[in-house]
Amino acid sequence: MLITIWAVPVLYFNFSYPETEWNWDNIDTQDIHFPESFAWGTATAAHQVEGNNTNNNWYQWENGVNENNQPRIHNGETSSLASDHWNRYPDDIRLMNDLGVNHYRFSIEWSKIEPERGNFNIAAIKHYRDLCDSLLKSNIIPVVTLHHFTHPIWFENFGAFENKENIEYFIKYSEYVFNNLQDLVPIWCTINEPTVFVSQGYFNGIFPPGKKDPVLAATVLENLLNAHTKVYRHLKGLPGGSEAQIGLVKNIFQFDPLRRWHILDWVFSNVLNDVFTNSSLDFLKKGSSTFSMPGMVKKEMNNPDAVGALDFIGLNYYSRMHVKGRPSLSEPFLFEKREGDIQTDMDYALYPEGFYKALHTISTLGKPIYVTENGVADQGDSIRALFIKRYLYSLNRALKEGLDIRGYFYWTLMDNFEWAEGYKMKFGLYKVDFNTQERTLRKSSKLFIDMVKKRGADERGYLVSIGENAPDFTMDYTSGERVTLSQLKGQVVVLQFTASWCSVCRKEMPHLEKDVWKAFKDKGVVLIGVDRDEPLETVLQFQKEIGTTYPLALDPGAEIFGLFADKNSGVTRNVVIDQQGKIVFLTRLFEEKEYNQMIEVIKSLL
Ligand code: FCB
Secondary structure, three states, X not given: XXXXXXXXXXXXXXXXXXXXOOOHHHOOOOOXXXXXXXXXXXXXOHHHHOOOOOOEHHHHHHOOEOOOOOEOXXXXXXXXXXXXXXXXXHHXXXXXXXXXXXXXXXXXXXXXXXXXXXXXXXXXXXHHHHHHHHHHHXXXXXXXXXXXXXXXXXXXXXXXXHOHHHHHHHHHHHHHHHHHHOOOOXXXXXXXXXXXXXXXXXXXXXXXXXXXXXXXXXXXXXXXXXXXXXXXXXXXXXOOOOOOEEEEEXXXXXXXXXXXXXXXXXXXXXXXXXXXXXXXXHHHHHOEEEEEEOOOEEEEEEOHHHOOOOOEEEEEEEEEEEEEEOOOOOOXXXXXXXXXXXXXXXXXXXXXXXXXXXXXXXXXXXXOEEEEEOOOOOOOOOOHHHHHHHHHHHHHHHHHOOOOEEEEEEOOOEOOOOHHHOOOOXXXXXXXXXXXXXXXXXXXXXXXXXXXXXXXXXXXXXXXXXXXXXXXXXXXXXXXXXXXXHHHOOOEEEEEXXXXXXXXXXXXXXXXXXXXXXXXXXXXXXXXXXXXXXXXXXXXXXXXXXXOOOOEEEEHHHOOHHHHEOOOOOOOEEEEEOXXXXXXXXXXXXXXXXXXXXXXXXXXXX
């Protein structure tokens, strides 16, 4: 009996939620390209970087003590001057330019904008306008978060998001900021990570207000999701609202069983995934969901207005937790590290596969996705390089599978005040010396820069464009002859990327034979079919079947193809290169109009 109660669900869970782990030895993490239009940015939050925030819930929290009369922040630290970003933002924008990013996500400090209820501070809003102006002048698009964990003391004293009546204050503040910045800011995040705010502030009690009350936690989550919905609807109705992209930022941390054969580990993992992620996503998808922790709280959340109240969804992803269930009422589960995992300085490991999974989970909302945060705490700079390679690979994999991912914001630009962990956690691409405020690029950050600066593929998968010099390479013809592209200078070269299994190529080839090869081969045109990654015999057989006479060359590993187009994109392409070695025309698939244009271009070169 026991065996059935145990084994059947465990088998079912193992089958329904398979472990996702890739063999990284077989993965080339460098073989990735992002679209030319992809947004690259870094992200920060006001309280963590600005300095001198002395009027919000976190200021009170950092400067108070816990029930044992001990400081609440690691090492008794306080945010104080933080990274002095309030004053140093012009320098920090230069640092962003050095990274090559074109977006910057930052948050507005509500307690500076509205230090007392209803009193809006003009100097503070002007500061953020200046910041946005400076960003735009440096070709960086500002992305604003309205609430990133902090709010004014007066709002906290009113009970903050514990009372649904207080949502009105958040709407008024948001309206003020939106009216003052909407002409400069195209992308808006309403609230950062509602479930992190709730779990840390109302469940674990390590963020303000330091409560441990599951029933209240559920109420606060419901109020935050409703606050998002109301702010979204309200801002959309303001001037500039319909043009703005407004979304919510959702953190996904997966909860996985530590022991995949243990029923309790599964039960608690499932409960945690439901309250942390699924309840919020359901709310946004269906306008209703249940927040349930058996024996503690069960709350139905309803708001039909929430359906569609998003222009995009922001995903913050770091890692997962391993859950160990226990037969104990006082502490029914624990989080434990799993042996063999690569640990970060936070209490979680690297889990790039989880990033890929989270992107798929968040995509079920059916909205465009921005990765609004992703980064690693790594004081010794020993795993950041691996982090960047593997997480960006995972991102790229999800993108290639067709998910609508528009951009990626690295967390974070420079070291900062990491909430309860204080200054110990080093998440920055730039290291900060907090005695001098000096910023230095970390060695591993070079990998991020390389990816940002790497040429993106266009929507047809091309890495090259018209007007640039063709990359040089050497190829072997099926005849055994070897040619280097640069040796062909002085002639017009048409590279036809093809393969024996490609039906569109087969359709196009007789036309190329007639209109290019036969017509122009004596007039200084070389046509070469470059066959994608097939052995000599296959290519010879292919040539025989098609009956074409122009030379075919081999392209093992699609290395030549990869110089011109993203290796993951398809063949049937012609690249026309002029007598000086410059690319003058690019085709994709066999489309009559484009094909005829190509013939005209070739003619005009002769
Ligand atoms: C996220 C927060 C961000 C930062 C990172 C490490 O949960 O949004 O402010 O603390 O974690």
